Amino acid sequence: MAEGGTPVTMSDVARLAGVSTATVSRVVNRRYGVSSSTTAQVRAAIEQLGYESSLVATSLRRSRTNVLGLVIHSFQSYTAEVLKGVMDALSQSGFDLIIYSNSDLYGTYAEGWEQRHLARLSGTLTDGCIVVTPWGEVRSGSPIVVIDPARGSTVPSVTADNLAGATTVVEHLLGLGHRRIGFIAGRSSLAAAWAREEGYRRALAGAGVPVDPELIARGDFNPESVAPLARALLDREDRPTAIFAASDGMALKALEIAKELGLHVPGDLSVVGFDNIPESALAEPGLTTVDQSMYRLGYEAARMLKSLVCGDWEGPSQIVFPTRLVIRGSTATPRAL
Amino acid sequence: MAEGGTPVTMSDVARLAGVSTATVSRVVNRRYGVSSSTTAQVRAAIEQLGYESSLVATSLRRSRTNVLGLVIHSFQSYTAEVLKGVMDALSQSGFDLIIYSNSDLYGTYAEGWEQRHLARLSGTLTDGCIVVTPWGEVRSGSPIVVIDPARGSTVPSVTADNLAGATTVVEHLLGLGHRRIGFIAGRSSLAAAWAREEGYRRALAGAGVPVDPELIARGDFNPESVAPLARALLDREDRPTAIFAASDGMALKALEIAKELGLHVPGDLSVVGFDNIPESALAEPGLTTVDQSMYRLGYEAARMLKSLVCGDWEGPSQIVFPTRLVIRGSTATPRAL
DNA sequence: GTTGCAATCGTTATCGGTTACGTTTGCAGC
DNA sequence: GCTGCAAACGTAACCGATAACGATTGCAAC
Numbered sequence: 001m002a003e004g005g006t007p008v009t010m011s012d013v014a015r016l017a018g019v020s021t022a023t024v025s026r027v028v029n030r031r032y033g034v035s036s037s038t039t040a041q042v043r044a045a046i047e048q049l050g051y052e053s054s055l056v057a058t059s060l061r062r063s064r065t066n067v068l069g070l071v072i073h074s075f076q077s078y079t080a081e082v083l084k085g086v087m088d089a090l091s092q093s094g095f096d097l098i099i100y101s102n103s104d105l106y107g108t109y110a111e112g113w114e115q116r117h118l119a120r121l122s123g124t125l126t127d128g129c130i131v132v133t134p135w136g137e138v139r140s141g142s143p144i145v146v147i148d149p150a151r152g153s154t155v156p157s158v159t160a161d162n163l164a165g166a167t168t169v170v171e172h173l174l175g176l177g178h179r180r181i182g183f184i185a186g187r188s189s190l191a192a193a194w195a196r197e198e199g200y201r202r203a204l205a206g207a208g209v210p211v212d213p214e215l216i217a218r219g220d221f222n223p224e225s226v227a228p229l230a231r232a233l234l235d236r237e238d239r240p241t242a243i244f245a246a247s248d249g250m251a252l253k254a255l256e257i258a259k260e261l262g263l264h265v266p267g268d269l270s271v272v273g274f275d276n277i278p279e280s281a282l283a284e285p286g287l288t289t290v291d292q293s294m295y296r297l298g299y300e301a302a303r304m305l306k307s308l309v310c311g312d313w314e315g316p317s318q319i320v321f322p323t324r325l326v327i328r329g330s331t332a333t334p335r336a337l
Numbered sequence: 338m339a340e341g342g343t344p345v346t347m348s349d350v351a352r353l354a355g356v357s358t359a360t361v362s363r364v365v366n367r368r369y370g371v372s373s374s375t376t377a378q379v380r381a382a383i384e385q386l387g388y389e390s391s392l393v394a395t396s397l398r399r400s401r402t403n404v405l406g407l408v409i410h411s412f413q414s415y416t417a418e419v420l421k422g423v424m425d426a427l428s429q430s431g432f433d434l435i436i437y438s439n440s441d442l443y444g445t446y447a448e449g450w451e452q453r454h455l456a457r458l459s460g461t462l463t464d465g466c467i468v469v470t471p472w473g474e475v476r477s478g479s480p481i482v483v484i485d486p487a488r489g490s491t492v493p494s495v496t497a498d499n500l501a502g503a504t505t506v507v508e509h510l511l512g513l514g515h516r517r518i519g520f521i522a523g524r525s526s527l528a529a530a531w532a533r534e535e536g537y538r539r540a541l542a543g544a545g546v547p548v549d550p551e552l553i554a555r556g557d558f559n560p561e562s563v564a565p566l567a568r569a570l571l572d573r574e575d576r577p578t579a580i581f582a583a584s585d586g587m588a589l590k591a592l593e594i595a596k597e598l599g600l601h602v603p604g605d606l607s608v609v610g611f612d613n614i615p616e617s618a619l620a621e622p623g624l625t626t627v628d629q630s631m632y633r634l635g636y637e638a639a640r641m642l643k644s645l646v647c648g649d650w651e652g653p654s655q656i657v658f659p660t661r662l663v664i665r666g667s668t669a670t671p672r673a674l
Numbered sequence: 675g676t677t678g679c680a681a682t683c684g685t686t687a688t689c690g691g692t693t694a695c696g697t698t699t700g701c702a703g704c
Numbered sequence: 705g706c707t708g709c710a711a712a713c714g715t716a717a718c719c720g721a722t723a724a725c726g727a728t729t730g731c732a733a734c
Contacts, residue, residue, distance in 0.1 A: 083412045124393035
């Protein structure tokens with residue numbers, strides 16, 4: 001077994017087996033051209049020393065590593081769903097997965113972080129990468145698939161139909177009788193955030209309700225940023241009767257603030273989110289939201305990447321999946337009516 | 338910016354800047370011995386080409402990489418909590434995180450998988466690793482911390498107090514009046530699984546209730562394995578009035594089976610789990626379970642590993658955290674009484 | 675006996691980056 | 705002008721593994 005101290009290398013095995021490292025390599029990789037007696041010797045040495053090839057050394061020399069990467073900035077609640085989808089898609093595929101994440105949460109060099117680490121992985125460690133909600137445009141020498149790309153991005157991507165989803169939400173609120181609907185926007189560089197805002201605008205326009213810029217708050221998907229925004233919205237004389245936040249995390253925070261201010265949800269205020277994270281079902285009242293099946297996004301992104309790496313991808317390079325409105329207790333007819 | 342095709346290497350930068358790769362390396366690593374004019378030249382070339390150093394090449398040469406690893410077999414519901422804890426602990430620490438996971442879910446070479454990949458990462462890519470619920474004993478040349486280690490393992494580890502947690506569960510059931518309590522065990526190689534079973538036995542013994550081996554089913558933490566086991570338990574003439582499963586995943590499956598068989602929970606059957614995954618709160622009825630704060634396990638494991646890598650760990654090498662009984666709707670006094 | 679081919683295995687260049695060491699250059703001091 | 709020293713920079717070895725290539729051997733066919 002592998003002992004402490006210096007790790008066992010291929011030359012250790014070669015020395016013990018009395019052969020060259022080339023022969024050891026051939027045995028490890030099951031290549032043609034090694035006699036069965038030599039193979040047995042080498043295998044015995046490998047067993048005795050507990051040798052395992054170094055992923056780093058292998059991937060440096062080889063062009064193909066059979067490892068796919070996933071670059072992500074931080075772990076949110078939806079991340080687990082994405083990962084499950086990715087793993088299921090990669091199951092039995094022969095590809096392993098490396099997830100790279102940095103420790104500098106909301107730190108100074110968030111901008112461009114994904115791009116930098118993508119470059120550090122691709123070409124060597126990984127055959128391709130999935131990038132989750134990048135802060136900006138990303139590109140790479142090896143195949144990539146982006147989940148929730150930046151606006152105007154042309155790289156292969158997988159997204160939910162945020163525009164339709166947001167439209168449905170606002171139509172739902174309009175149908176309940178709401179006319180003053182506040183909106184808490186997400187990080188504006190993301191296409192998803194833009195589409196959700198656009199859906200909000202279009203639904204209002206479609207119903208002939210003018211968009212009041214005062215009712216639009218600019219968040220960045222970080223729940224912590226929401227508290228002052230929600231307070232400002234709800235402290236107004238003509239406060240909205242409903243708030244639509246561009247993510248569940250932000251919506252839950254808004255719901256919390258509403259309670260703090262003594263507002264009853266949904267009596268005094270309806271709240272809607274987007275994502276359908278597990279916590280939303282647990283909230284009191286349950287959060288009405290849009291389900292975008294992060295599992296499916298992860299699954300399809302991985303399937304697509306796998307094909308891109310193998311060079312046999314036939315489908316479109318940008319895929320959009322439908323969403324589903326999930327109505328829970330946080331929305332109702334406004335009490336004033 | 339990084340163009341498609343072959344990635345930009347250090348020698349590309351060196352050629353463009355008219356210096357040697359050694360000089361580029363010194364600039365990149367902010368080493369002493371480069372004039373400011375040369376530094377500027379090199380930086381300009383780096384900027385122009387969009388160069389990023391290769392993580393692989395760097396880690397092959399260097400002993401220290403400032404990357405910690407986390408090796409995990411598959412993504413369960415609790416995994417996200419662990420990851421959040423790990424990331425929070427690593428926040429602003431200067432360590433990045435690489436999560437390595439294989440695609441061969443429940444595949445043929447599950448046994449020893451962690452050990453193999455630990456060896457492939459440590460010594461090169463990572464400075465140390467966290468291993469989550471390994472199938473067997475693991476060891477490594479570089480520091481490791483195991484979450485839920487194998488039985489009898491002596492490596493640094495972080496665990497919940499499974500023994501006390503399980504004891505509390507069974508005492509809760511006993512207090513409700515249950516006497517025939519079924520147990521669905523977990524993967525027996527894990528210390529956690531053993532401790533949960535031992536807690537079950539001790540609590541029964543403490544109450545003077547004999548342990549009926551017929552009421553103990555051998556699962557492996559995989560929910561899919563539970564269906565036949567639960568059916569067998571509940572089809573018995575003298576079926577138990579309560580079932581305690583060693584994990585929430587298995588408990589939820591048992592709950593599903595009970596419903597299938599027309600049993601009312603908790604009227605006809607009480608069900609308890611262990612872990613407190615998010616789904617447990619959503620189940621109908623809510624699942625009574627034991628909270629072991631996977632977030633905290635992840636957080637402390639990362640903190641410990643960080644210190645081990647830096648060589649300044651002072652605490653004990655095996656840490657046990659208390660658990661908390663969470664009572665929901667799935668447990669009640671048995672109807673027969 | 676010689677040639678040819680295939681099987682077997684070692685040698686060596688190589689991947690990209692780091693670093694020990696050696697060389698060159700510049701400058702001050704005598 | 706020469707010496708001494710340090711700063712600046714290049715050269716080459718090296719990390720561990722792979723693969724092209726060459727060298728050796730065995731065996732069969734002519």
